[in-house]
Amino acid sequence: MQVSEIQALMATQRVWGLLLEATRQRLAPQWQARDFQRGDIVLAQSEMPERLGWLLSGQVALTDPEAGWSLPLQPGELFGAGAQAVDATEAVHATAQANSQVLFLDRAALLHAALAHPALFMLLPALPRNAQSPALTAPAPSGNVMTAPISQLVQRPPVQIDRADSIASAARRMADERVSSILLTQDDQLFGVVTDRDLRSRVLAAGLDPARPVADIATLAPLTLQKNQSIFEAMVLMARQNIHHLPVLDGNRVLGMVTATDLNQHQSTSAVFLTGEIYRQPDLAGLVACSTRVKDLQSSLARADTSAYSTGIIMTSVTDAFTVRLIQLAEAELGPPPVPYAWVAAGSQARMEQTARTDQDNCLVLADDYRPEQHGAYFEQFARRVCDGLNACGYVHCPGDIMAMTERWRQPRAQWDAYFTQWTKRPDAMALMLTSVFFDARAVHGDAGLLHSLRRDMLARTKGNGLFLTHMVGNALKQRPALGLFGQITVSRGGEHPGTVDMKHSAIVPIVDLARIYALAGGLDAVNTHDRLDVAAEGGEVSPQAARDLADALEFISALRIAHQTRQIAAGEAPDNFLRLDELSSFERGTLKDAFGVVHQLQSVLGQRYYGGAGVRARRCWNTFERKGRRGFAKIAEVF
Structure with missing residues (x-):
């Protein structure tokens, strides 16, 4: 939709028509037009206080599934920021009831317009009348806000009540203090927390007597953070545990409460609401x-200057949520599982290093x-429902069939132990690839102890196993950084993406492989690549300087990949891993070349360590692998 069209529409709308023509002219370019199909989420609950929607055509309904009501809107109506007083922690959201077209305006732009035209405060009653221009109130940037201590977000002393007080008194106190949660204490120690959602679902909906002690409806021993822990840690904890209120402690003393709404100023918090x-x-x-909305989440993280390391953890937390919810739906349909199980993520999800392309x-x-x-039969149906559901949500089926819906990868613990025993004793091409995939494993749901004991036994077999590690090193050295003979970055000359650098297989995978080998050699249980480098340096598998160099190289390369994907998302393209060098500045190209040089050098060091002292037998074994294993390796190279 053209800006001139939006400006003409504003002149005919009952609210925007009251604005001065000059104000409409300034505001028109800031609207964003989007089309929705029936059933699409138009404004998620996290977006309701942050974006104003203007329904142009079709029908949208405001819905609160917890309270059990739905309000249909007609074309011309406004909803969201300013139009309704909705807290981001409430369940209210907007859904398309028919094919619809909607214009969106961010809250910051709306506040600017209201300050220039104060009548908007009356016409949009949910706008805060004491609002100031975001440009005047926003703090100056000081690096990555995600690393700042969580104590910076504590806005007021804690609102507390004794655990023996009544539910009614807790509700009155929350209303008087205008807060969405209250802390329960006993002898100045944190006992529990009660939220407005608890009052709705555990009291009103259940018909509970409000004279009963508030401890009866509290979440006991709630998750907490210490004041010096980072905003990023708070965000990840909220996202992974699906909570919206987090007490902050100074030692054992309650410092205050941080809510998902407090985190709203950081765009990455949309992960909590998502x-x-x-x-x-x-x-x-x-x-x-x-x-x-997953692609939009990655874009918002990039705009917030979130590190690649943090982005990976945030994006993977969302993948975990999809996985767990699909498991819950499968169990609800099929009934409880007949025997305990662990649903295990492998590869980048296990390492918590995912992006929007996975x-x-x-x-x-x-x-x-x-x-x-x-x-x-139960687990076959169960696994297929989850895997097909993930595919429908954009996490496409693995091209190498490394999925629980494949019978080979749906086995009892004893069979998995036999797999790893065979792979470490006879490390042919396929065994080495499968070891690489399944050594990067993390329990997402179910009995995590099944995986933990399996990994413990596997690490006992790989630690100090020179012959096996020699094969792993040879396998890893097949993935080299994209550097030519004279140390220049090389691009692909053919294939589907000529003239590009594969930022996954030719840039990130070599670092992941190095860190994995350090972990296997040292019997180290860490899964995330940064964590592996840290513990490998502590254990002497790699020097601290080399570990820092690899970690910095991984962060820089991953950030380039995320920036590349973010540009593609903004252009309406599907994100991929194929970067053209003309997307980079001269400085970025030089730094990328240096990063590749670091990886190449440490690959050479690792090769010399294992090949230099491995002896004739190891060399012969590797030569046999080269002759016989190349075809199998190529066949499943896409898996990792």
Whole structure:
């Protein structure tokens, strides 16, 4: 939609028509037009206080599933920021009831317009009358805000009540203090927390007597953070645990409460609200609607200057939420599992290093009392529902079939132990690739102990296993950084993406491989690549300086990949890993070349360590692998 069209529409609308022509002219370019299909989420609950929607055509409904009401809107009506007084922690959201077209205006632009035209404060009653220009009130940037201590977000002393007080008194205190939660204490120690959602679902909906002690409805021993922990840690904890209120402590003393709304100024907090919405979806269709916002999340993280390391953890937390909710829906449909299991993520999800462009790698570790004839049909249906659901949500099926829906990767713990024993004793091409995939494993749901004991036994076999590690090193050295003979960055000359650098296989994978080998050699349990480098340096598998160099190289390369994908998303293109050098500045190209040089040098050091003293037998084994294993390696190279 053209700006001139929006300006003409504003002149005919009952609110915008009252503005001065010059104000409409300034405001028109800031509107964003979007089309929605029936069933799409138009404004998520996290966006309701942050964006104003203007329905041009179709029908949109405001819905609160917890309170059980839905209000249909007609073309011309406004909803969201300023139009309704909605807290971001409430369940209210807007959904398309028919194919609809909507214009959106960010809250900051709306406040600027209201300050220039004060009548908007009356016409949009949910706008704060004491608002100041965001340009005047926003703090000056000081690096990555995600690393700042969480204490910076504590706005007021804690609102507390004794655990023995009544529910009614807690509700009155929350209303008087205008807060959405209250802390329960006993002898100055934190006992629990009660939120407005607890009052709705555990008191009103359940018909509970408000004279009962407030401790009866509290979340006891709530998750907390210490005041010096980072905003990033708070965000990840809220996203992964699906909570919206987090007490902040100074030692044992309660310093205050931080809510998801307090984090609203940091765009990355949309992950907190997105995961909350994911867990509320009643079916796959709702999850698919939520999945359309994953790319926007990565873009918002990039705009907030979030580190690549933090972005990976945030994006993977969202993937975990989709996975867990699909598991919950599958169990609700099929009934409880007949034997314990662990749903295990592999690859980049296990390492918590995902971006908006990813497929799925997963498996099931079942308890050893699993019997195929009795339990096989259940877990086959269960795994297929989850894997197909992930595919529908954009986490496409693994091209190498490394998924729990494949029977080979849906086995009891004893069979998994046999797999790893075979792979470490006879490390042919396929075994080395599978070791690489499944050594990067993390339990997402179920009995995590099944995986932990399996990994412990596997690490005992790989630690100091020179012959196996020599094969792993040879496998890893097949993925070299994109450097030519004279130390210049090389680009692909053919294929589907000529003239580009594959930022995954030719840049990130070599670093991931190095860190994995350090972990295997040292018997180290860390999974995330940065964490592996840290513990490998502490354990002497690599020098501290080399570990820091690799970590810095990984951060820089990953940030370039995320920036490349963010540009593609903004252009309406599907994100990929293929970067053209003309997207980079001269400085970025020089730094990328230096990063590749660091990786190449440490690959050479690792090769010399294992090949230099491995002896004739190891060399012969590797030569055999080169001759016989190349075809199998190429076939499954896409998996990782």
